[in-house]
Amino acid sequence: MQSRESLPSWQKLKRHAQVMEQQHMNDLFAGDSQRFNKFSIQLPSMLLDYSKNLITEETVSHLIELAKACDIESWREKMFQGERINFTEDRAVLHTALRNRSTTSFILDGKNITKQVEQALNKMKNFSEQVRQGKWLGYSGKRITDVVSIGVGGSNLGPQMVTEALKQYSDNSLNVHYVSNVDGTQIADVLRPLNPESVLFIVSSKTFTTIETMTNAHTAVKWLTASSFDDTAVAKHFVAVSANKANAMALGIEADNIFDMWDWVGGRFSLWSAIGLPIALDLGFEKFIELLEGADEIDKHFCQAPLEQNAPVLLALLSLWNCTFLGAQSQAILPYDQTLHMLSAYMQQAEMESNGKSVSWDGAEIDYSTVPTIWGEVGINGQHAFYQYLHQSNNVVPADFIGSVESVTPVQGHHETLMANFFAQTQALMQGVNEQQVRADLKAKGRNEDYINKVSPHKVHKGNRPTNTILMKRISPHAIGSLIAIYEHKIFVQGIILQICSFDQWGVELGKGLANKIAKELQNNSINIEHDSSTLELIKYYQWVKNETVNQ
Ligand code: F6P
Numbered sequence: 001m002q003s004r005e006s007l008p009s010w011q012k013l014k015r016h017a018q019v020m021e022q023q024h025m026n027d028l029f030a031g032d033s034q035r036f037n038k039f040s041i042q043l044p045s046m047l048l049d050y051s052k053n054l055i056t057e058e059t060v061s062h063l064i065e066l067a068k069a070c071d072i073e074s075w076r077e078k079m080f081q082g083e084r085i086n087f088t089e090d091r092a093v094l095h096t097a098l099r100n101r102s103t104t105s106f107i108l109d110g111k112n113i114t115k116q117v118e119q120a121l122n123k124m125k126n127f128s129e130q131v132r133q134g135k136w137l138g139y140s141g142k143r144i145t146d147v148v149s150i151g152v153g154g155s156n157l158g159p160q161m162v163t164e165a166l167k168q169y170s171d172n173s174l175n176v177h178y179v180s181n182v183d184g185t186q187i188a189d190v191l192r193p194l195n196p197e198s199v200l201f202i203v204s205s206k207t208f209t210t211i212e213t214m215t216n217a218h219t220a221v222k223w224l225t226a227s228s229f230d231d232t233a234v235a236k237h238f239v240a241v242s243a244n245k246a247n248a249m250a251l252g253i254e255a256d257n258i259f260d261m262w263d264w265v266g267g268r269f270s271l272w273s274a275i276g277l278p279i280a281l282d283l284g285f286e287k288f289i290e291l292l293e294g295a296d297e298i299d300k301h302f303c304q305a306p307l308e309q310n311a312p313v314l315l316a317l318l319s320l321w322n323c324t325f326l327g328a329q330s331q332a333i334l335p336y337d338q339t340l341h342m343l344s345a346y347m348q349q350a351e352m353e354s355n356g357k358s359v360s361w362d363g364a365e366i367d368y369s370t371v372p373t374i375w376g377e378v379g380i381n382g383q384h385a386f387y388q389y390l391h392q393s394n395n396v397v398p399a400d401f402i403g404s405v406e407s408v409t410p411v412q413g414h415h416e417t418l419m420a421n422f423f424a425q426t427q428a429l430m431q432g433v434n435e436q437q438v439r440a441d442l443k444a445k446g447r448n449e450d451y452i453n454k455v456s457p458h459k460v461h462k463g464n465r466p467t468n469t470i471l472m473k474r475i476s477p478h479a480i481g482s483l484i485a486i487y488e489h490k491i492f493v494q495g496i497i498l499q500i501c502s503f504d505q506w507g508v509e510l511g512k513g514l515a516n517k518i519a520k521e522l523q524n525n526s527i528n529i530e531h532d533s534s535t536l537e538l539i540k541y542y543q544w545v546k547n548e549t550v551n552q
Pocket of ligand 1 (some may be wrong): 150154155204205206207208209210213241267268353505508
């Protein structure tokens with residue numbers, strides 16, 4: 001297989017990076033009054049400005065040449081046509097079929113999966129309406145007031161991030177809670193104030209074998225049946241979303257109360273399926289459809305817009321440029337909207353579980369830097385925590401700033417202050433302040449020469465820090481659907497360019513398997529498998545302290 005590094009466009013980018021490293025964005029802006037127009041895209045729900053990257057038209061043209069040489073367009077077609085591009089697991093990657101709102105059908109292995117999707121959506125609609133309207137009753141005849149969604153990773157992050165983002169759209173007919181951590185503290189906290197007679201549990205697990213989710217589900221069953229003194233209560237208070245019907249039924253969940261998942265939907269791309277049930281329960285089914293419509297709009301943009309104006313393609317290429325060619329090691333996701341406070345956690349799984357790998361399609365080691373560490377926090381809180389590092393450390397951290405023009409919770413004066421910071425930060429990160437400016441400023445403030453000499457170096461900001469700005473019109477189900485779909489396709493394009501299989505997660509399996517074996521040792525207070533001396537002594541210490549406590 002031809003390595004990406006041997007492509008002429010890759011080599012051009014490598015040479016070009018050396019030239020660009022000597023440039024400052026201030027000069028690029030000063031030299032081109034059209035820079036914003038050239039390097040921004042308007043989409044129906046948002047504006048993407050990527051002009052504050054260390055790029056020129058030449059950079060973009062080399063990046064597009066690379067994208068073409070990597071056959072992005074034909075890979076995109078393969079994904080949408082259901083080819084088994086998740087080749088290590090021999091699966092198609094068709095989460096786009098879940099949000100297809102047009103009349104065209106998705107066919108997989110000769111089967112019209114659009115029909116299956118429609119049926120699943122109808123089942124979600126009927127169920128969510130019944131629960132929301134108080135027609136679904138618990139074992140004692142009470143209506144459901146609280147929903148507890150149990151799941152982890154892709155079976156949790158998407159729905160939880162979206163329900164948080166769209167809280168203002170909920171009519172509060174139900175209280176939706178999430179349990180993902182196997183640390184009993186979380187489920188205990190969630191269950192403490194709830195009345196078992198009016199709680200509905202959704203156990204979301206594609207495999208229905210994930211130990212954390214299974215442990216939480218069994219605890220929930222015990223909690224419910226302890227109050228109802230009746231095992232059949234499970235049928236009225238539990239539904240499952242899973243591809244493993246047998247295991248879900250073994251928990252006492254009725255076949256009719258199991259919502260399908262398919263192997264052509266990866267966990268971290270699954271919020272568009274019945275994994276999104278908590279969203280539909282919280283917001284109502286119509287809003288869930290609006291979410292799908294927003295994503296579908298981006299699917300069309302991704303398939304139809306030329307690469308040069310294609311938002312996901314450009315975001316992927318910019319990430320590659322900043323990380324692989326300019327050497328950035330991490331990327332910050334910085335939402336300036338409280339509703340998006342879980343976005344960086346969501347993006348961590350989406351990008352790092354997909355592309356945090358170092359072996360190419362043919363099994364060869366990749367020896368260039370692939371995707372960055374994704375991290376972040378709500379922007380304003382970040383400003384008072386780690387932005388110092390963003391502005392002045394000698395590690396450059398490219399950042400995506402995401403904000404909205406209109407607040408969903410207008411409180412007089414707040415949004416302007418918030419957005420003033422949003423605009424100020426990207427300008428400051430890009431422009432910086434040079435020594436001359438610092439000295440002039442201190443002089444104007446009446447500082448003496450000694451003070452100026454001492455303090456000036458500390459106040460210099462080199463600037464030239466790359467950022468993308470996504471300015472949404474308003475946070476809405478449609479806009480959130482679009483935002484997530486942009487990032488999903490960005491991740492897909494990154495994977496193709498880097499020759500990484502984005503849809504498996506073997507790195508998670510290794511630790512999972514070992515944890516299952518150690519769990520037996522902890523349960524039986526024994527050591528049964530071989531450990532390195534560090535792990536062995538840690539486990540022994542754990543068991544010793546536990547035994548001491550028990551014997552006291
Ligand atoms: O974190 C690893 C992972 O396999 C994710 O990809 C998946 O979303 C999550 O675990 C949960 O898996 P399941 O839905 O099968 O419980």
